[in-house]
Amino acid sequence: MRGHKIDTLALDNYQRAARVVLANHLVTRTYPDRIALPLIRRWATELREDLAELFGYRLEVTETTARVFPVLDHLDAGRPARTLGERVFDRRRYAYLALALAALGRAGDQITLSELADHVAAYTGRVEGLELSTDRAADRDAFVDAVGWLTRRGAITLADGDAGGWASDPEAGEALYDIDRPVVFALFRPPRALQHLHSVRGLLTEEAAASSVSPHPTTAAEIARRVRRALVERPVVYTDDLAPEERPVLAQERIVTDVELFTGLRAERRAEGVALIDTSGRLSDIRFPGTGTLAQVALLLAGEIADRVLDIDNPLPRRSGAPDTGEALAEQLDDAIPESTVFAPLTELRSLDSLDSLGKEHLPDPDGLTGHAVGGVATYPLVDTTWVRETVQALADRYGATFAAQWQADISGLATEVVALLQRLRLVRVVDAGLLVLPALARYRGAVVTVRTKRAAELFVTAADTYGPDTSGTEGN
Template identity: 80%
Template sequence: MHGRTVDALALDNYQRAARVILAHHLVTRTYPDRIALPLIRRWATELREDLAALFGYRLEVTETTARVFPVLDRLDTSRPARTQADRVFDRRRYAYLALAVAALGRAGDQITLSELADQVAAYTSRVDGLELATDRTADRDAFVDAVGWLTHRGAITLADGDASGWANDPQAGEALYDIDRPVVVALFRPPRALQHLHSVRGLLTEAAMATSGAAPAPTAAETARRVRRALVERPVVYADDLAAQDRGVLAQERIVAEVELFTGLHAERRAEGVALIDSSGRLSDIRFPGTGTLAQVALLLAGEIADLVLDIDNPLPRRCCAPDRGEALAAQLDDTIPESSVFAPLAELRSLDPPEREPVSPEPDQDQTAARPVAATYPLVDATWVRETVQALADRYGATFAAQWQADIPGLATEVVSLLERLRLIRTVDDGLLVLPALARYRGAVVTVRTKRAAELFVTAADTYESDRPARKGTD
């Protein structure tokens, strides 16, 4: 591992490069900023070897791009594509994005926005239920959001015109883009040809597929790499979420220390699991605690939930954690695969269903029962209590909220709960939410509300929320 041999004065620089490439996977001359690519290129050899040894990732570095090809152990919905206004992509925007990448791969050095739209519209005619009608405002807005995502990452660069002008009136507005072909090529590099897959599970690592009987059991080295991947990909790694062999690896000091040395982050260890604390902000896609109404209300709600859980006079009911949504998500995605697009003669995975097994006796022997681990249970908070608590917070501090949330408290409650779930502080269930152990580190939140003084005529009231706990950031 090169982190042990890099000069002490340069170690921080190396760790910063590691955090950048782990956070973004694709680095270009302008994305995420102009200093990222030179930083990655400086340490390209060391990063390539350490990423392969520690995580099983492959790093490709060129003059204009740096691309990490990760290993997928599970399906993850916590990092969706977002618009420039921070709205989550819907299915239509994802479809336009995929088709735009396909069109750019066949284009020349430049393309106009209307030409790109015409090509994408032609592609949509081959997909049932999908259409890009440039005379519809909603379709144009969704298409421009997909183009904006590509522009932000440097796949295309605006040379002339204005995309918003075209979105407002395609007859009067136009935009011309330069195409950066290496970035376009680097954007879409699936580990397997999609036309050869009958299931989205075929994109997962061989070790993950082993649980379905489609691959042999992983070796000790592969298990260690899987645990290290979990540490840098999840905000919190709970031991109860891991397989039995993975829990033993997570408990090893050496495994966690290697990730700390590579990333420069501090690992917070608890009996329930491990979390990397990112005070640098270079590995996190979510800053928490943070600024803005959602982050601030989420911190306040976390404090309220912690107080409720710690109230010994009114103990909460407990329930086993809900099963991982990965299998349900995989089934939903598999149902949407058009069979006509699958190239059957070269199909790599015709079925990933577990093999048939002998029926299990309804009365296992005593030794089997003793060896079976006891499922962890977590406090259950009623959904009604959550809504009422968010409403109470709005009644108390609502004047300091962003205008859109002042008018939509139910929507605010939904988004706040979603944020806490992305941070793996809670798990939502049908009738409420399960409180996960990491939420306890945000108990005792302190609120300070600044109000304008009489001499300050034009100062807008603002609030700040401070925690007596160190700030931890999400590392999805």
């Protein structure tokens, strides 16, 4: 590992480059910021060797881009594309994004927004169940969101005009974009030719794709890489979620130490698993605890759940829960693979309309939050859906005046999004009857809440005044 040979004074700089490249598989001159690409280019040789040795990843660095080609061991729906306003992409936006990339790949050095929309609209005519009509405001908004995603990553740069003006009135508004062709070509680089795949599992590692069909011999080095990949890709790695041959590897000091040295993060080890704690904020896609209504209510709910689990007078039932291997998601994606057309009609993969509709996830920690083995199968505390909804409503009754306006009027939606956040952090796993409580949630028990309010004598609010619950806790990844 090249990190062992880097001077102590330069190691922090190298680790920052490693965190950036792991968090952003595509780095350009402007994305995620203007200092990221020069930083990665400075350490390109060392990063390339260490990424290959530790994780099996391939790194390509050019003058204008740095592209990581990761190895996928499982499907993960927890990192969706998002709009500039942080809304999750829906099916239509994903489709427009893919078709816009195809159009840009055939374009010259510049293109207007209306031209790009015309190309995408023409492509949608070949796709059953998809359409882009510039006469519909919803279609224009979705298309502009896809264009904004490309703009943020530097694939196209606004040269003149305003996309928002075009979205409001395509007859009066227009925008002109410069096309950065190396970024466009770097964005879509699948590991295999998609038209040759018969299953989405073909995008996974050969070992993962073959595991459901027949045993596949794996070397000790590849097992170690799988464990390291899990450490940097998951908020928490629970021992029970790993394959039998991977569990002893997670307990090896060197495996975790190598990842700590490469990333500069600190590993928190427990009997149930390992979590890398990112206090830098440069590797995590979710900062928790954090600001905003969702993060603060999630922390409050985590504390309430921990108290409920530890209530010896009202013990919770326990239930086993198999880890989510992504098989259900793979089956849904495979159902959308076309047989007679270019693309099959797009289908909903997941609904967040209700708490019960959330996907099912993981578990076990100290003080009653540890999983218990019954007949060789781990079981975990189960809090029912009704209790979760009532608790979120109680939190809203107590702190609702400090919530963002959209959540004050939608407590049910708030409960759904808060649980989704806790599940993405692998603190709970959603099952039919409620939530299985995972061990890492215990580190957020005992959150202290202070509500700061404006003094009656004040006429104006100073910048230091806040109107939300000031929740304190330990920074996680």
